[in-house]
Amino acid sequence: MPIIYKYDVVPSAEQIIELYNNAGLPRPTQDAERIRKMYQNANLIITAWSGELLVGVSRCITDWVWSCYLADLAVRDAFKKSGIGRKLVALSKEKVGPECMVLLLSVPTAMEYYPKIGMEKVENGFILPRNK
Template sequence: VLVESGLGETRPVDDEARLKTMLGNANLVLTARLDSEGKPLVGVARGVTDFSWVCYISELAVSRSAQGLGIGKGLMDEARRQLGPAVAISLISMPNAVGFYERIGMRRMPDAFWFSRKG
């Protein structure tokens, strides 16, 4: 799904050990499948949260073939449902996804900061 969504360009999709570590250390993982033969995976949301104050969504990926079907919004709605109204959600958007996040009601944060990773 990361590759099919386009998000794979910014993730270590060729480093299986790192991907396993990323997934294994997430404590909120949601998936979406089409209701069809074989039920292929078409969406995933991965986050890290304390389930009390904040959740950081590190990936929201929907296969290009399934974009526009409400899957991304559905994954975010389910994250909000599981986290509850007292937990804020933050994320860093890819430039081409900014409009999506605005359409589902997220607000931009002008005061976010970032240390880049090495490697």
């Protein structure tokens, strides 16, 4: 079945939670309301579907002209290494345009992945971590 990418569909919190848990993405999946708010407040969401099954998502927060924070990139385990993550990142960059950078914070297990899809590692960032 072909993978279909959509800009106009926001998955339910339940679909997102199931995908994140399957993909091993450490997010507050025990808190459906928090997941719902994460998506409600994002302004660029791209999804990947195999039929009715959510197989990937890119969730971004952007100003459309300077920076785009790619907050979540998740691909269902059975679909990893099929190019879905690469395509979701490319579509995110395409959507925000050439004047806008795409940046992210990587989970430790994905540190080797991002350079493989053309992203540059940076050493000039800082963070105030969340308390919960």
